[in-house]
Amino acid sequence: MEVNNKRRVPLDKRKRTEISCDKCKSRKQKCDRLRGQSQCRYCQINNIVCSTTQPRKQRIYGSDETLRNRLTILESLVKGLLPDANLSNNNEMLKLGKNLGIPLPIDESAADTEKKGKVSDSQDDEYSVSLFPDQQGQIQYIGPSSSFEFHRKLRMLLGSYVTYEFAMFGRNAADQPSTPEMPGIAQMGGGKDRRGNSELGSVPSDCGSLSNLLRKNDGPFLDSLVDAYFDIIHSDFPVLHETSFREAYEIWSATGATSDPAWLCSLLCVLILSSRVAPVLITDEMERKWWRYVQALLPAVMFSTNISTIQALMLSALHLHNTNHRDACWNLTGTAVRVAFAIGLHRDDVKHLQGPLRRELGKQLWWTLYTFEQMQVSSYDRPSAIGDAVTSTSYPNERIIGFAGHYPQDFMKWSQQLVLLLGSTCRALNQAGTGIMSGEDAYRRPLSPEAGILRDLTRWKENLPPHLRLEVADSLAPSSQRPVFLLHVQFYYIFVLISKPALVRRAMVLSKGVRETLPQTLYTVSETCIDSARSLGRLMRRLESYNQFNAFTWWDIFYTVMSSMVLVLDIICHVKQHGSQSLPDSQSLLRELAGLVTRQLQNPRMPGTMRTWSTVVVELSSIAEQYVSVPQSALGSSEASADWQISDRGSPYTFPINTLGVDPIEPISSDHFNLAFPPIMAGLNDKAPIQLDGQLPH
Template identity: 20%
Template structure:
């Protein structure tokens, strides 16, 4: 009985399994009329027999879907979502690193919102979208973009190539291979080193700045100080922005807490801050140089975020002012290509606004009319300057300025007009525009407008006559200057007294000698070609023309000497940015141009004649040492200045020792017999380029890629001299 009771209990505990019905059987099981377990994507029968398991849709409304199948679908969807999120995070991180540069830098204090910055923000601004960080679904990585740059006869690069050819002629009198250096113009090809998904300029994207940082403004005290610095320095040299109007709008925005502002005005304000930050206000120029450079770049990037897109769509006077400041700012950085491109946008915007037309000013109030005319004069001066620097055709013809050249003194625009008898910035702009008009005539007549068409150059007699004619015009221009804008000499007390009038006199003197170098350099070029027998044509100049050509070439050398002496004297008296030199990167260009001329004189003195001219060689070395001291003290820790310093040092060393092929060329040492008081400011450090950070090395690479053609060193046997860049781009 007990056994039967246990058997019954077992039967009750495990009832017979019932056949589980499924809603839909697969097609194969239905044809074979076999049992289908309904598993998806393949049932057990089809899986075992190797059949293709397919389920046909049914019109039945009572189809049952198993919960485990829905659970599997949810898991698969969740897995796909997690994978997409991982890919999105990966691409965001990759594109963010590319936007920050090729080398990862630690977060800079200047790139974050400072604690002492004003809490005011321009709340009415529309934030631009950052499309570079969106996932493209391809995991695509952009490679480096090739770039080419043309530099014509008036550029320093063309003259530097002539010096390299003369040096190669000393080392190897009969070169058998013709290189790119044999041309007066230079076409440089390199890589940008930046991915193509970024904008063509090295301006920062929104990933570089914190959220809403483009509308962040400094404290009121800092903004007031930077406005004062700008209108006392750059605003005087390039007086296109009316100070009274700018300060009035600034006061209105400050009164309402910057709640409603125009993007164009705020972008212009940030560019003013970017320019003003380059000048030292704390009296500690060396210690604050790096932080000022970083903060200046922050203001520049904010302005680009605000107005870069608008500058291509909006035509207004504020946009033109913004573009003027961008072009000026980019000339002081390694953004040389961007400076030229933005200048093209500037000229087109100004022409579209009608600044070149006097009729467009009819009916305007006197202040607006004068502001528009001054803006056009500033753009004209920048156009001629960039045409000379890059060796490219100018965008503004002299015929467009016919009505402006007759005006000798500009109208009064300063707010204290009742107390000023003369408008100093307007007067300075008027005489500067006439000087740049002479520069434009020289570019057209002596350099073929930098077009470099066939037979565009002058013969020796015509070149001699042109230089003599422009020398007379330059002296006539100098004699007609107002009394308080007279040119100064290197021994003048004006260099040491820091006043606004003295600063303008020094700047005007440097501009004068720079144009003098331009008009006389063709004769120095002819002299070097003759002495080192690197003329294009087999016929040499007539013997009776050689002495006057060499005599006229000394005018070019004299202007270069005066340029270096004046800048050296100003820096010796006051090495800070509050001295009488004005905007430092224009001074850098003047000294760099003069240094190339002095290197040509050194090459002439040591290797261009039968007997070495020791006195001229000694004087040239003294001037080059002063030039290096200027580079060392001009703007501390700036990569562009360090690049120019090393370039001049290497090139002068190569030209000085061009005749000795046994040993690699070392850096030029100070000449024997130099007195300690010859160079009162700090001497350059021979290892300065070894201490450059990644940004400095990148700037040097960009500079050397524009200056040096690697084929020059390969084909002329200079690769082993230590002068060629280690890694030219």
Template identity: 20%
Template sequence: MGGKVAKRSLNACTRCRRQKIKCSGTQPCDGCTKRKLTCVFDDSEQKILVTKGYLAELEQKLASIQQNEKSDPCPLSPDDLDDRSPGIFSQPKIHRDVPDNASEPELDDAASSLKNPLSSGPPAFMSAANGRMFYLGTSSNWSFTRRVLSLTHEHIHQEPLPAGTLLFEGLTYDLGWDGMRTTPSLEIPVVPSLDHTIYLINAVKFRCGQIYHLFDESEFMTSLHEFYSNPGPAATGSLWYIHFLLILAFGKAFVQQKFPDNRPPGSEYFVKALQLLPDASVFHREPIVSTEILCCIALYLQSLDHRSSAHNYIGQAMRLAMAQGMHTQMPVEYLGEIRVERCREIWWTVYILDREMTSLMGLPQSINDDHVYTQLPTFSGSARKISALGMQIKLSRIIAEINSTVYAIDGRLNRTFLLSTKTALANIAGLADELHLSFPLHLDRAISGISRNPAYLHLLYHQCIVLATRPLMFCFLKIQFESPDSYVGYLNTSRNVQSLIQMCMDSSQQIVSILHSLHSEGLLETFLPFDLDSIFMSTTVLLIGLAIDTKMLDNHPGWVDKAYTIFDEIVQSGHLIAKFRRAELQQLEEMLSIVPRDQARCLSVPVSFPQNQSSLSQHVPLASSFPSSATHALQADDIMPESNAVIADDCTFTAGLTAAQIMAVANSIESIDTEWMSNTMIEHSIW
């Protein structure tokens, strides 16, 4: 009774205050230091004294701001695109930095400090055989497979992955030009006849016109007929002629499927266009056609695996378009309807290409959506085309959101890994039902064959899911390497982790099925890079999934073979990039098939990209960090069925996860055993 009562600290950290436990009040406190957690003191709850006059002044300022927002609404906000366009932009609200504490409980401090292994720690680089260094971007498909290959090779062979057998960008095709800007010849290159040229232009319209705006048909065709009427030196000295050569290059690549002499068909026109390309200062004299030209160059280079160069050109197009105000609400009454309509089509093409190419490079996005408030083009009243573009923009924005949150460098944007994954899945779920209702694939073929544009949108949608969830698969692949004896038992202790992995696998299977259906209809794209990127991304995930969960071998034995069938179709056209990609995946599959499963083995050497050396020196086996059991309120069967896609000879499959199922997985992330996740990932150097 006479004992002295410990005085309660007047200043408690956030974690101790939330868990209602004693806090030492020091910075950091004893509890957080013991648990090796970041200790944060929140001063927002401290009481202060202010005058009534000060409060009245704040209320007056708030009322003024609210009144201004009501009187001057933004015509196209980044969260909800202009609703004056016919019913397309019911954009799901992008969740911002902090969830609503009143409706969503926060994650435990341990789990909220988790980082994405693909974007944490020192930046990663890899050297090609010629000594050139390549940065491994955070969200890049190419970089992700490189990391998995390096991890697997060093686990099996205990030595770095040799670069001689790998494909690096820009080294596949020989265009017969060293890139130096020497004075081009004045000779007019041999161009097809007029009727053949029109055929090639129509091929470009069919392959690209539904997705991108590469040229204005009315103006382009007028200049085309003038060119064939008077094909002289004066006709070849304009920007239109460069544009014409680029369209011919695309047309040849689409029509002539085979790639002779390691050169894509039409590459001679592309090289000639680059040789004639003027200095960037000339672009501002004719900014509209110049932006279209830059888009053509960027897309062609991306198709040849010149990703860095393509990203640079689309960056030029973005800045040129913004300099002309294309990202704004351009006044029709001043500029004219025709000009404004064309600028809108150009802007959204630049915007989408920039989003996709930046993600494939694994780099930060170049423009903030808060600065974009232009409307959609009208497409002469084609509501379906407007809706398709709207969906494409929404998916592109989700990709950008995933890049800036799930793949944020060390959480510098105040986004934690698990919360960011939850948010990304919630945003994706907001589009699921709209996508399936507005753009059905008709994969049963009872009505008609699969359509290219809806298939492209569904592929982009499933890529968003894979992009958001595959960092966890990388984590658990490393755990599998270190604890093969008991890994399956440990994995089974968390149904939520199983659900996330199954979701990633499901979307990968859907990608394979969609591409297989396109192949059956003769619509598989063998020149533009996006089908190849899709199958490359999905096959990598399928191989990892089979390695980390052996039950997948029994439930889904044919998916990898179906994926290789898609690769073979692209390779048969002479596509060397697809050939190398397939070889890399086969190398990965062979290594994963011989991973020793009879004994645990920690990585004895660091992988070939930089690691945190202090963490490596303290590395301990993972087995000791797993609990013997875990309880979860949400069962896996409540989230998704055991198998969501069944592949057959005709490659029919279900529509995949519904919005409700995706939201169930997203909501379950908060109930993951935080001790289990934090111990396995933070304390044992998963990244």
């Protein structure tokens, strides 16, 4: 009685509902149901079944300050374990728990998200956003439309998925392997990070000392390396202005004096990159020494803001990209983008004090940076550092910057249009959330980004001038052939990117072995993806036949990987529908691409990134051969071909295959191939047998 007397309302007069019904909870109104009654007042009046299935909210006791402190401590603990975790809202934390396999409670504020998740469970099963630990134990975000995730899903469809090492985000790029000359550095394997590089501490960091060391010890090699860079690498990655760089190089060779750490850093990167394609043999130790010099210069370079800074960062990033340090490459590329924004390279209306050459060089540098960054974005499926920034930079004047003899007329104009389409494709896939599961409407609706990109690609191919078409490649000068081939390679690569979701969806439907109608639009676009991948693969073979396949410093192997993965998807779809009889051209082309990379793997100068990608192509070809030879009854999907069908319902906007500008390239007879390496590669075929280490690209 004493307790009742202390209350404002006595218990015997208190009308509090012990638990609310589901309808009143959804109305966010008090449930007026007295003790002993089966229905509340609202449900009685409206003749609604009064049911209670949702659990009662649990009250959390404590002051606001105590709860805030508790939340801060818990977030700090999570950040300590996962530094890159996104804890900005409940939905992001639920996604993080799902990715890590940790069961988490779902509050009512996330009810809508949960309902959507239940509707699209099949989509989440097929494509999930993942965080992967790299070889340093750091968490890396790799998007659902990335080449890494594409390969992972492909291996699952083939029934050969296992746990892989995330090999292409390597160990710390500042660490050096232990050598007899570096006894102070301990060799550490696995996923452990190594700190405290004593060797780097012994390298002088001032520009003058490094310049003197380079001239004194390595002078006889430098001229041939600089020549090799501009002969082979420069046209793929036009970062430097050849005439200006050679003039500065001659002055430096004669005097040894330079006060610009960015220029010296660029020179060192030129030497490192060309050491893999030059006629002289450069030891691994010399390459490591030059990279230690670059590391010593980079702190000074990154605190400057000019064109030389961007050039040094981009050349350093390309080396890191090629040597299994693509995470560090990503970081340096982003820094270069910020510097480019800072000096206004992204806008034509920013007036520079320099003359015409400096302005045109800035345009060339911007579009090279744009292309390089977008290629990484398309591979990782990460948001771009450039994003939706307004880009008003026009294409450079080829005569002023000295490219008239390297590229056909107006090459940069048409290449720039493709770069913008690549950026639009990356944004479309990234904005689709799960990317590949964007559905039929992504291609059927005329105003969708995907449909617009397909139309723009078609128009680009139709309007291409005759002197830039593949039909005239044989009549071009050797220096112009590779740029024209790469122009079309980029075209087919973008086509594969934007149409790949339809083919993956088609393969998923077939692999489930259940009756499901595939819209005609998705089927048509998936066939376009296959044709584009075949054209891409044939272009890679054609480059090899011209001795212009670059497996050392550029994206040729990556393009081969993308073509191979789509060809494997085509083989899967064909086998699911028709069995192993009458296999398409994809299987023979896949074998030829595996043979191409096998020949390239014999060269010991191939860097780590290209070597990993090459082994993926060889491995996929082997698995595809086994997949075709296994009876479909053993794969548990014998009903797929009988149950799968294409919807014939019309759509307001479709893309017939023959209107998409995809013209198949005629296969080249193996007799046309010169299996020897180009003259500059002669004598470098002594390589250990290929080892398939089960590593995935991304």
